[in-house]
Amino acid sequence: xxxxxxxxxxxxxxxxxxxxxxxxxxxxxxxxxxxxxxxxxxxxxxxxxxxxxxxxxxxxxxxxxxxxxxxxxxxxxxxxxxxxxxxxxxxxxxxxxxxxxxxxxxxxxxxxxxxxxxxxxxxxxxxxxxxxxxxxxxxxxxxxxxxxxxxxxxxxxxxxxxxxxxxxxxxxxxxxxxxxxxxxxxxxxxxxxxxxxxxxxxxxxxxxxxxxxxxxxxxxxxxxxxxxxxxxxxxxxxxxxxxxxxxxxxxxxxxxxxxxxxxxxxxxxxxxxxxxxxxxxxxxxxxxxxxxxxxxxxxxxxxxxxxxxxxxxxxxxxxxxxxxxxxxxxxxxxxxxxxxxxxxxxxxxxxxxxxxxxxxxxxxxxxxxxxxxxxxxxxxxxxxxxxxxxxxxxxxxxxxxxxxxxxxxxxxxxxxxxxxxxxxxxxxxxxxx
Amino acid sequence: xxxxxxxxxxxxxxxxxxxxxxxxxxxxxxxxxxxxxxxxxxxxxxxxxxxxxxxxxxxxxxxxxxxxxxxxxxxxxxxxxxxxxxxxxxxxxxxxxxxxxxxxxxxxxxxxxxxxxxxxxxxxxxxxxxxxxxxxxxxxxxxxxxxxxxxxxxxxxxxxxxxxxxxxxxxxxxxxxxxxxxxxxxxxxxxxxxxxxxxxxxxxxxxxxxxxxxxxxxxxxxxxxxxxxxxxxxxxxxxxxxxxxxxxxxxxxxxxxxxxxxxxxxxxxxxxxxxxxxxxxxxxxxxxxxxxxxxxxxxxxxxxxxxxxxxxxxxxxxxxxxxxxxxxxxxxxxxxxxxxxxxxxxxxxxxxxxxxxxxxxxxxxxxxxxxxxxxxxxxxxxxxxxxxxxxxxxxxxxxxxxxxxxxxxxxxxxxxxxxxxxxxxxxxxxxxx
Numbered sequence: 001x002x003x004x005x006x007x008x009x010x011x012x013x014x015x016x017x018x019x020x021x022x023x024x025x026x027x028x029x030x031x032x033x034x035x036x037x038x039x040x041x042x043x044x045x046x047x048x049x050x051x052x053x054x055x056x057x058x059x060x061x062x063x064x065x066x067x068x069x070x071x072x073x074x075x076x077x078x079x080x081x082x083x084x085x086x087x088x089x090x091x092x093x094x095x096x097x098x099x100x101x102x103x104x105x106x107x108x109x110x111x112x113x114x115x116x117x118x119x120x121x122x123x124x125x126x127x128x129x130x131x132x133x134x135x136x137x138x139x140x141x142x143x144x145x146x147x148x149x150x151x152x153x154x155x156x157x158x159x160x161x162x163x164x165x166x167x168x169x170x171x172x173x174x175x176x177x178x179x180x181x182x183x184x185x186x187x188x189x190x191x192x193x194x195x196x197x198x199x200x201x202x203x204x205x206x207x208x209x210x211x212x213x214x215x216x217x218x219x220x221x222x223x224x225x226x227x228x229x230x231x232x233x234x235x236x237x238x239x240x241x242x243x244x245x246x247x248x249x250x251x252x253x254x255x256x257x258x259x260x261x262x263x264x265x266x267x268x269x270x271x272x273x274x275x276x277x278x279x280x281x282x283x284x285x286x287x288x289x290x291x292x293x294x295x296x297x298x299x300x301x302x303x304x305x306x307x308x309x310x311x312x313x314x315x316x317x318x319x320x321x322x323x324x325x326x327x328x329x330x331x332x333x334x335x336x337x338x339x340x341x342x343x344x345x346x347x348x349x350x351x352x353x354x355x356x357x358x359x360x361x362x363x364x365x366x367x368x369x370x371x372x373x374x375x376x377x378x379x380x381x382x383x384x385x386x387x388x389x390x391x392x393x394x395x396x397x398x399x400x401x402x403x404x405x406x407x408x409x410x411x412x413x414x415x416x417x418x419x420x421x422x423x424x425x426x427x428x429x430x431x432x433x
Numbered sequence: 434x435x436x437x438x439x440x441x442x443x444x445x446x447x448x449x450x451x452x453x454x455x456x457x458x459x460x461x462x463x464x465x466x467x468x469x470x471x472x473x474x475x476x477x478x479x480x481x482x483x484x485x486x487x488x489x490x491x492x493x494x495x496x497x498x499x500x501x502x503x504x505x506x507x508x509x510x511x512x513x514x515x516x517x518x519x520x521x522x523x524x525x526x527x528x529x530x531x532x533x534x535x536x537x538x539x540x541x542x543x544x545x546x547x548x549x550x551x552x553x554x555x556x557x558x559x560x561x562x563x564x565x566x567x568x569x570x571x572x573x574x575x576x577x578x579x580x581x582x583x584x585x586x587x588x589x590x591x592x593x594x595x596x597x598x599x600x601x602x603x604x605x606x607x608x609x610x611x612x613x614x615x616x617x618x619x620x621x622x623x624x625x626x627x628x629x630x631x632x633x634x635x636x637x638x639x640x641x642x643x644x645x646x647x648x649x650x651x652x653x654x655x656x657x658x659x660x661x662x663x664x665x666x667x668x669x670x671x672x673x674x675x676x677x678x679x680x681x682x683x684x685x686x687x688x689x690x691x692x693x694x695x696x697x698x699x700x701x702x703x704x705x706x707x708x709x710x711x712x713x714x715x716x717x718x719x720x721x722x723x724x725x726x727x728x729x730x731x732x733x734x735x736x737x738x739x740x741x742x743x744x745x746x747x748x749x750x751x752x753x754x755x756x757x758x759x760x761x762x763x764x765x766x767x768x769x770x771x772x773x774x775x776x777x778x779x780x781x782x783x784x785x786x787x788x789x790x791x792x793x794x795x796x797x798x799x800x801x802x803x804x805x806x807x808x809x810x811x812x813x814x815x816x817x818x819x820x821x822x823x824x825x826x827x828x829x830x831x832x833x834x835x836x837x838x839x840x841x842x843x844x845x846x847x848x849x850x851x852x853x854x855x856x857x858x859x860x861x862x863x864x865x866x
Contacts, residue, residue, distance in 0.1 A: 100851045125851070133850075171864050174800045176857025183853035187860055225853075226800035227785065227793060265793075266746060266786035292742070292782040294796035294803075297811060298820035302778055306739050309725070313699060327803070328821055329828030330847075345735055349725040352660065353699035360660060360698075363727040367607045367659035370727075370760070378730060387731035388761055395762030414763075418533045418558070420616035420658075424609025427620055431604050 003213040004044060006253040008036035016042050016053035024060050025357035031055060038246070039282045040317075041255040043094065043118040043154035043215040051154065052116045054093050056257060056284045056317045058277075061356055062347035063318040064091065065120065065286070066340055069098035070107065070330075079333070080107050084115060086333045090340035090384065093318070094155070096120040100129055100180075109151055118154035120217060124181040124198075136188045137197045142204055149208050155215040157181065157259065158205060160198035161241035162221035164189045169234035175225035178262075182221020202245065206252040215255040217286055218242045223262030226294045230264045231272065236279075243279035257284040260316065264290035269307060273314035284317035291322065300326035301335075305342035312350035319343055341384045348383060371421060436646040437477060439686040441469035449475050449486035457493050458790035464488060471679070472715045474688040476527065476551040476587035476648040484587065485549045487526050489690060489717045489750045491710075494789055495780035496751040497524065498553065498719070499773055502531035503540065503763070512765070513540050517548060519766045523773035523817065526751070527588070529553040533562055533613075542584055551587035553650060557614045557631075569621045570630045575637055582641050588648035590614065590692065591638060593631035594674035595654035597622045602667035608658035611695075615654020635678065639685040648688040650719060651675045656695030659727045663697045664705065669712075676712035690717040690750065697723035702740060706747035717750035724755065733759035734768075738775035745783035752776055774817045781816060804854060 007014050013028045017035060020042065021028040034040035040057030056063050066087035068080055080099065087095050094117050097108050104126045112119050123144050124136070131140040148156065159181045167186045170177050177183040185196055198205065209216055222238040224230040242258050249256035258280045264272055269290060276285045289304035290311060296303045304322035312319060323331035323339035331339065351359040362381045369377035375392060379385040414420070440447050446461045450468060453475065454461040467473035473490030489496050499520040501513055513532065520528050527550050530541050537559045545552050556577050557569070564573040581589065592614045600619045603610050610616040618629055631638065642649055655671040657663040675691050682689035691713045697705055702723060709718045722737035723744060729736045737755035745752060756764035756772035764772065784792040795814045802810035808825060812818040847853070 100847070128850070167860070168864065170857075171861050174797070175804050175854070176861060178853045178857070180847060180851045180853045183856035183860075184851070187856045190860055190863060226803070227796050228800060266742065266782050267788075293778060293785060293816075295781070295799045295814050296774075296778050296816045297799075298815070298817065298824055299774060299778060302735055302738065302775055303782070305735065306742055306779070306782060309699070309739055310743075324820070325824055325828075328824040341729075341732060342735055345726060345729050345732060346739070348728070349699050349736070349739060352726060355700075363660050364607070366728045366730075367661060370659070371608050381728050382731065383726075383729045384731065387757070391731055391758055391761040395758075414533070414613060417561070418613045418617075420611045420613045421608070423616035423620050424603075424611070427600070427616075427623055428604050428609060430623060431601065 003210055003253050003255060004035050004042045005038065005250070005255050008032045016044055019053055020055040024055060034059065038250045038256065039284070041215045041257050041284055043120070043255070045149065045152045045154045045212050045214055047150060047212060048112055048119065048152035048154055050116055051118065054118055056286070058282065058284065058315050058317050060317070061359070062312040062316070062350050063093035064340065064343045064347050065094045065096055065318055065320045066092035066336060067096045067098050067320065068336065069096070070101040077103060077107055081110060081114065082333050083336050084111055086336045087340060088117060090337045091344050092117060092340055094118040094120055096122070098122055098125060100125045104129055105147070108148070108153070112152045119152070120155040120157065121148055121153050122157040122181055122219070123148055124159065124184060128184055133184050133188055136185065137192065137194060141197055142201060142208070145205060146208050149212040149214050153214060155217050157217045157219040158198050159185055159219040159221035160196060160202050160245055161218060161238045162186065162196055163199060163241060164195050166222060166234055166237045169232070169237060170222050173224070173229040173232065173234065175229055177222060178225030179219065179221045179223055181219055185221060202248065206249065206254050209254045210252055213255070215257065216249055218245050218256060218258045220259045220261065223260065223288065224264065226263050227265050230261060231268050235261065236275070239276065239279050243281065246280045246283045257286045257317065260285050260287040261290045262288055263294060264292070264307060266292050266307070266310065269310045270314045273311060273316055277315055285315060286318040286320065287311045287316045288320040289322055297327045298324055300324065301339045301342040305346040308343060309346035309350050312347055313353055319347060344383045371425065373421070436643055436686050436688060437468055437475045438471065438683070438688050441465045442686070449477055452486055453488040457488060467492065471683050471689065472717070474648045474690050474717055476553070476688070478582065478585045478587045478645050478647055480583060480645060481545055481552065481585035481587055483549055484551060487551055489719070491715065491717065491748050491750050493750070494792070495745040495749070495783050496526035497773065497776045497780050498527045498529055498751055498753045499525035499769060500529045500531050500753065501769065502529070503534040510536060510540055514543060514547065515766050516769050517544055519769045520773060521550060523770050524777050525550060525773055527551040527553060529555070531555055531558060533558045537562055538580070541581070541586070545585045552585070553588040553590065554581055554586050555590040555614055555652070556581055557592065557617060561617055566617050566621055569618065570625065570627060574630055575634060575641070578638060579641050582645040582647050586647060588650050590650045590652040591631050592618055592652040592654035593629060593635050593678055594651060594671045595619065595629055596632060596674060597628050599655060599667055599670045602665070602670060603655055606657070606662040606665065606667065608662055610655060611658030612652065612654045612656055614652055618654060635681065639682065639687050642687045643685055646688070648690065649682055651678050651689060651691045653692045653694065656693065656721065657697065659696050660698050663694065664701050668694065669708070672709065672712050676714065679713045679716045690719045693718050693720040693749070694723045695721055696727060697725070697740060699725050699740070699743065702743045703747045706744060706749055710748055718748060719751040719753065720744045720749045721753040722755055730760045731757055733757065734772045734775040738779040741776060742779035742783050745780055746786055752780060777816045804858065806854070
């Protein structure tokens with residue numbers, strides 16, 4: 001068996017590369033070369049049979065990941081499958097199953113079977129859920145990774161860059177370690193006075209990943225959890241190790257991306273993106289947010305989409321969505337939809353600004369539709385159509401009756417007399433005569 | 434009577450300047466100097482008695498304006514006063530009454546009487562509502578402006594920069610003229626073959642504004658209505674005239690700010706902010722959004738807050754909020770709240786990035802509260818507290834019971850076993866021993 005990366009290096013353009021080239025409006029050779037170099041990854045486990053492949057890299061359309069999964073507090077099997085359906089409906093490019101509650105393996109199997117988009121996981125959750133955090137150093141670690149790989153997981157977050165020596169750096173912070181995987185590992189390392197087991201077993205992990213073509217997502221266990229902690233020595237010490245691990249992945253023919261912050265003030269986002277590119281040799285950067293202010297709980301889909309837009313503009317390849325429930329509770333289907341819509345906007349705005357091929361097509365179409373009051377066309381161009389459709393219906397329902405002479409050529413916002421689009425259309429006609 | 438600007442030039446630090454200096458954590462002399470130069474405006478009509486003054490300028494905290502007002506389609510008096518209350522509750526720094534329906538004068542009077550924040554208007558709406566658009570060139574124009582000034586309006590949007598010769602430029606666009614005032618004027622100028630009456634009567638308008646210290650908000654009647662129309666010759670031709678009008682305002686001792694786009698792709702925002710500063714000699718830039726993608730109707734509070742954040746970061750002084758109903762219908766109270774919250778986030782994120790004094794205080798406080806699971810403190814630091822409070826209650830309600838041994842020191846997102854903050858706290862304690 002071979003990975004997409006090894007195939008690319010052998011000069012082979014795989015069917016996956018060809019499909020991605022088509023959807024990204026670039027040449028297949030452009031994709032092959034980027035995959036060979038590690039600048040683009042194609043998370044595509046050989047056992048994920050119904051997958052429609054997706055390319056992730058700075059030079060391609062910005063991708064969005066949606067996290068789903070249960071927790072120990074709520075653990076409903078069918079709810080997770082519903083979230084998967086919602087994630088696909090609202091345009092997720094990949095989905096991560098972050099279940100930490102019961103039935104983890106069964107939920108994951110069902111998700112992979114139903115998902116046409118790549119599925120990612122964070123194996124440390126299943127390891128801890130099955131064996132308890134005391135056994136992080138045991139054989140269970142590779143066992144879980146192998147089982148998940150065999151099941152068809154397309155990419156896995158492995159927190160192998162959080163070395164024991166970095167833990168004291170993180171303890172100087174306001175919020176310490178906010179990554180769940182990172183915190184579990186740091187606690188284990190401190191209590192057992194041992195090095196990070198994912199780091200120590202990295203070669204064996206690579207072996208498994210190469211066998212199934214699992215893409216490694218090198219996790220940032222030390223991502224900052226608040227603005228005050230952003231861009232500190234702990235964060236960048238780990239990032240340097242992630243850069244080394246990228247090279248080890250590439251040497252093994254394993255695809256790798258790098259995970260990034262977190263909470264970052266707006267004026268530090270560009271620097272963070274540039275630093276990853278330098279330290280990690282342009283490996284695709286997969287960022288969580290970043291959230292640009294700490295004090296908007298309940299609205300972190302917005303704070304994070306804002307930072308994500310700028311992250312993508314400055315070079316991030318994939319944005320992990322954040323839902324309105326971040327920092328408070330587990331998202332439900334509605335939160336998944338709202339988080340994704342905010343991030344679709346962020347990714348789309350960045351793609352337009354980066355002049356990605358055809359990125360602005362829908363914007364131009366909807367603007368043409370606005371000029372001629374074609375509401376159905378407007379809805380069909382909308383990144384999310386249910387809400388604007390509902391708003392339009394509501395607006396029509398409460399409107400005062402309008403004289404027939406006005407027709408329907410005005411917007412439900414301002415009414416016919418003050419409709420600028422109506423006035424503009426009249427002006428255009430007048431100028432033609 | 435004298436304006437804040439004339440007082441400042443005379444070396445006087447007014448009580449308004451002193452209050453603003455206090456709330457902005459700068460020296461009173463800093464404010465006086467900026468007001469004298471026209472880099473900061475203080476919209477404070479001498480007849481607006483219960484006003485708490487507010488300073489608007491690039492070097493101060495980013496301000497947010499909320500538009501309220503009825504339309505010909507919906508015209509409920511008490512609804513507008515409710516929107517005013519909501520606007521204040523959710524942190525608007527100024528409010529504009531954009532009523533175009535019935536009872537415009539009465540609604541405005543009630544709003545001014547109840548508003549402690551500056552009130553702005555767009556007089557062309559009342560002019561057209563009272564006399565019809567055919568009479569734009571008549572005496573009604575100055576009459577309405579004088580009546581509004583006497584009533585206590587703190588700032589007025591006047592579209593005096595849209596000259597007749599620019600109209601054909603705008604007709605080349607996908608969406609023509611999307612400013613309501615701009616479209617009304619362009620139609621009138623074309624149909625009557627006459628120059629913009631606001632431009633022709635600008636000296637008389639200045640006379641009135643100086644008498645009551647009305648700040649002029651030089652409107653951008655040619656702001657782009659879609660990404661395709663952004664940064665075109667029509668937009669910048671008008672901006673150059675606005676720059677000249679700024680100088681005429683200053684020469685007359687009248688405070689002036691400049692209004693800006695609109696719909697602008699992310700990669701053109703910085704250039705737009707710089708251009709205004711150059712062409713308008715650093716007059717405060719008051720921008721609408723900008724919206725960074727056209728195809729997210731129903732979510733334009735988000736698309737516009739994203740662009741607004743970047744606009745503020747690059748030098749805009751005030752952001753006009755956009756509600757989720759933009760392009761579709763007239764906002765209700767709930768839309769006002771949601772629009773304002775999105776823009777509070779945008780302004781706050783920009784202020785943090787610009788290192789405005791004490792801008793990050795709440796972020797640091799909420800992060801400290803997160804570290805110790807102090808939920809009440811978190812809500813008190815939140816830019817909007819109702820929603821996160823509701824989410825927390827919902828999360829607690831659906832949670833499975835947790836063993837008492839865990840106490841309440843975990844977040845309702847992940848549960849006790851996987852709570853990174855709980856693990857971090859344990860680690861910090863361990864390191865101290």
